[in-house]
Amino acid sequence: MARYVVGRLIQSAILLVLVTIIVFGLIHAAPGGPSAVMADTKLPAAQIARMRANLGLDEPIPVQYLKWVEALSKGDLGLSYTDNRPVLSEIRQRFPNTLILAGTSFVLSLIVSIPLGIYSANRARSAADNIVSAMSFVGLAIPVFWFGIVLIIIFSVKLHWLPSSGMYTTNKGSTFPDLLKHLIMPAIVLATPTIAQFTRFVRASMLEVMSQDYVRTARSKGLPESRITYLHVLRNALVPIITIVGLSLPIVVAGAAVTESVFGWPGMGRLAVDAAFTRDYPVVMGITVLVAAFVILINLVTDLAYMLVDPRVRLK
Amino acid sequence: MAETTLASKARTSKRDAQSPFHVFANRLVRYRPGFYSLIILVILYILAFIGPFFLRYSPNELDLTNMLSGPSIHHLLGTDENGRDVFARLLYGGRVSLIVGLIAVLISDTVGVLLGAVSGYFGKVTDLLVMRFTDALLAIPGFLLLLVVLSLFSPSLTKIELAIGLTSWMTIARLVRGEFLRFKDSDFVLASKSIGASDWRIMFRHILPQSVSPVIVASSILVGVAIILESSLSYLGLGIQPPQASWGNMLTGAQNYVWTEPMLAIYPGLLILITVAAFNYFGEGLRTALNVAE
Numbered sequence: 001m002a003r004y005v006v007g008r009l010i011q012s013a014i015l016l017v018l019v020t021i022i023v024f025g026l027i028h029a030a031p032g033g034p035s036a037v038m039a040d041t042k043l044p045a046a047q048i049a050r051m052r053a054n055l056g057l058d059e060p061i062p063v064q065y066l067k068w069v070e071a072l073s074k075g076d077l078g079l080s081y082t083d084n085r086p087v088l089s090e091i092r093q094r095f096p097n098t099l100i101l102a103g104t105s106f107v108l109s110l111i112v113s114i115p116l117g118i119y120s121a122n123r124a125r126s127a128a129d130n131i132v133s134a135m136s137f138v139g140l141a142i143p144v145f146w147f148g149i150v151l152i153i154i155f156s157v158k159l160h161w162l163p164s165s166g167m168y169t170t171n172k173g174s175t176f177p178d179l180l181k182h183l184i185m186p187a188i189v190l191a192t193p194t195i196a197q198f199t200r201f202v203r204a205s206m207l208e209v210m211s212q213d214y215v216r217t218a219r220s221k222g223l224p225e226s227r228i229t230y231l232h233v234l235r236n237a238l239v240p241i242i243t244i245v246g247l248s249l250p251i252v253v254a255g256a257a258v259t260e261s262v263f264g265w266p267g268m269g270r271l272a273v274d275a276a277f278t279r280d281y282p283v284v285m286g287i288t289v290l291v292a293a294f295v296i297l298i299n300l301v302t303d304l305a306y307m308l309v310d311p312r313v314r315l316k
Numbered sequence: 317m318a319e320t321t322l323a324s325k326a327r328t329s330k331r332d333a334q335s336p337f338h339v340f341a342n343r344l345v346r347y348r349p350g351f352y353s354l355i356i357l358v359i360l361y362i363l364a365f366i367g368p369f370f371l372r373y374s375p376n377e378l379d380l381t382n383m384l385s386g387p388s389i390h391h392l393l394g395t396d397e398n399g400r401d402v403f404a405r406l407l408y409g410g411r412v413s414l415i416v417g418l419i420a421v422l423i424s425d426t427v428g429v430l431l432g433a434v435s436g437y438f439g440k441v442t443d444l445l446v447m448r449f450t451d452a453l454l455a456i457p458g459f460l461l462l463l464v465v466l467s468l469f470s471p472s473l474t475k476i477e478l479a480i481g482l483t484s485w486m487t488i489a490r491l492v493r494g495e496f497l498r499f500k501d502s503d504f505v506l507a508s509k510s511i512g513a514s515d516w517r518i519m520f521r522h523i524l525p526q527s528v529s530p531v532i533v534a535s536s537i538l539v540g541v542a543i544i545l546e547s548s549l550s551y552l553g554l555g556i557q558p559p560q561a562s563w564g565n566m567l568t569g570a571q572n573y574v575w576t577e578p579m580l581a582i583y584p585g586l587l588i589l590i591t592v593a594a595f596n597y598f599g600e601g602l603r604t605a606l607n608v609a610e
Contacts, residue, residue: 014448015448015451015452015455018448018449018451018452019452019455022449022452022453022456023464026464026465026468027464030468031468137593137596137597138589138593140592140596141540141589141592142589142592143544143547143548143551143564143585143588143589143592144544144548145547145548145551145552145567146567146581146584146586146588146589147585149567149570149571149574149581150581150582150585152574153574153578153581153582157574157575157578158578253457253459253460254457254458255459257460257463258551258552261552262571272463273554275463276464276466276554277467277554279467280467281467284464284467287460288460288461288463288464291456291460292456292460295455295456295457296455299455
C-alpha cells in the first residue's frame with residue numbers, strides 16, 4: 001500500500017514536470033511566441049533590447065525554462081505584459097470568484113444528476129427514462145455560450161427577473177442576495193453539461209450494480225424495493241462517482257472560461273481568455289500550469305480515495 | 317454426398333446472404349435516433365455546401381438601409397446589425413463549423429492512431445514515453461491548451477483546425493493503444509511475423525483494421541466536441557474572424573442586440589445544438605451497429 005502511494009506520488013510529480021515543459025515549450029519554441037511579440041511593437045530598438053534582456057528572452061531556451069521553473073517553484077509567475085502586475089496576485093484576485101461559480105455549479109450538478117440518474121435507472125427503457133436520456137443528449141450538445149444568451153433573453157430581456165451580467169450590481173454594495181441573483185444563470189449554464197454527463201453515468205452505474213447477484217438475492221428475500229435501491233445498489237453505484245468527479249474538473253474549468261465571458265463574471269477563466277487575446281503569455285502560462293497542477297492533484301486524491309474505499313485497488 | 321452438403325451450404329448462405337456491411341447498415345437504420353440524425357446531417361451538409369449557390373445575397377453584402385429588419389420575402393430570416401442577410405450568413409457559417417469539425421477530427425485520428433499504435437505495439441520505453449506525454453496533455457484542460465496555442469498565432473481556418481486537431485487526439489491514442497495491446501500477441505499477428513511481415517505491415521494491415529470500430533465511434537462524438545470548441549472560440553473572438561461568418565461569431569454580434577432582436581441570437585446556436593446532437597446520436601447508432609462497448 002505504501003508502495004502504491006509512493007508510486008502515484010512520483011507519477012504525479014513527473015506529470016507536473018511534463019506539463020511545465022509542454023506549456024513552456026509551446027509558447028517559447030513556437031514562432032509567434034514572446035520574442036515575436038517583442039519584435040512586433042513599435043518601440044525604439046534600444047528599449048526593446050532592454051526589455052528582452054529584462055525578460056531573459058536573449059538566453060537559450062533551456063536556460064529560460066529552468067529559470068522559469070525555479071521562479072515558479074517559489075510562487076513567482078512573472079509579470080503580466082499588459083499591466084506589469086505580478087501574475088500570481090492577479091490570479092489570486094480572480095480565483096475566489098471562479099471558485100464560487102464552479103463550486104455552486106458542481107454542487108448543483110450532483111444534487112440534480114444523482115436523483116435523476118437513480119430515477120431513470122429504476123425505470124430503465126420507460127418513457128420517462130427515454131426523456132431523461134434525450135435531455136442529457138441535449139445537455140451534452142448545447143453550446144454553453146448560446147445557452148447563456150438564451151437564458152439572458154428569457155430571464156433578463158423578457159421577464160426582467162435576473163441581471164444579465166457581472167457579479168454585483170454597481171453602486172449597491174456587495175450583498176449576498178445580490179450575489180445570489182447574479183449567480184443563478186451562470187451556475188445553471190456551467191452545470192448543464194456536467195449534469196448531463198453525471199446523469200448518464202449514475203444511471204449506467206446503477207444499472208450495472210442492479211444486475212449483480214446480491215441484488216437479486218436481496219430482492220428474493222423480500223426486501224422492499226426502496227431499501228434495495230438506496231442501501232444495496234446506490235452505495236456501490238456511487239463508488240465510481242469519485243472518478244467522474246475528478247475527471248469532470250477540467251470540463252468545468254473550460255466551461256467556466258466561456259461562461260464567465262458570457263456573463264461578465266470576473267473570474268479566472270475570463271482572465272485567461274482576455275490574456276489570450278492580448279497575447280499576455282505570462283498570464284496564460286500561469287493559469288494553465290496552475291489549473292493543470294490542480295487537476296493532477298485532484299486525480300491523485302481520487303486515486304488515493306479509491307484505495308481507501310475499495311480494497312480491491314489496494315490489493316492489486 | 318460432398319456435393320449436396322456444398323449445395324445446401326450455398327443455399328443457406330444465399331438465404332441470409334448478408335455481407336458484414338449489410339449487417340452494419342441494417343443495424344444502423346434500426347437505431348432510429350441515429351438514423352434520423354444521419355438524415356439531418358446530410359441535409360445540413362447539402363444546405364451549407366450547395367445551398368449558397370441558390371442565394372440572392374452574398375453573406376457579406378451590406379444593406380445599410382435595411383439593418384436589423386425582421387423576416388421578409390427579401391430576407392428570409394431578416395438582416396443583422398450591418399444589414400447582412402442572416403439566412404445567407406447561417407449557410408456560410410455552417411460551412412465553417414461543419415468542415416472544421418471533420419478536418420479537426422481527421423487530424424486527431426491521424427495523430428492518435430499513429431501514437432496509439434506505436435505505443436501499444438512496441439511497448440516498453442516507447443509506450444512509457446508516449447503515454448506519459450499523453451497523460452500530461454490530458455491534465456491540461458483542453459480549452460486552456462487551445463487558448464495557449466491560439467494566443468501564439470493570428471487565427472485562420474487552417475490554424476483552428478490544426479489547433480483543435482492537435483489538442484484532442486489523446487482519447488483516440490489511448491483507445492488505439494488498448495486495442496493494440498489486446499491484439500499484439502494474438503495468433504494472426506504471430507502468423508504474420510512467422511512469414512516475415514514487417515512491423516509496419518503488421519501494425520497497419522493486420523491489427524489496425526481490427527481496431528477501427530471504436531475509433532469510428534469515438535470520432536463521431538469528437539466531431540461534435542470540435543464543433544463546440546470552434547464555435548466557442550469564434551464566439552470569444554479567438555476563432556474565425558469577422559466578416560467571415562461562423563455560427564460562433566454570429567452570436568458575438570447578436571449578443572449586443574438581444575434587447576431588441578433576440579431571434580438573431582437564437583438561430584446560430586440552435587443549428588450548433590442540432591448538429592452536435594446529431595453527431596452524438598449518430599455516434600450512438602454507430603456504436604450499436606459496430607457492436608462497440610461503451
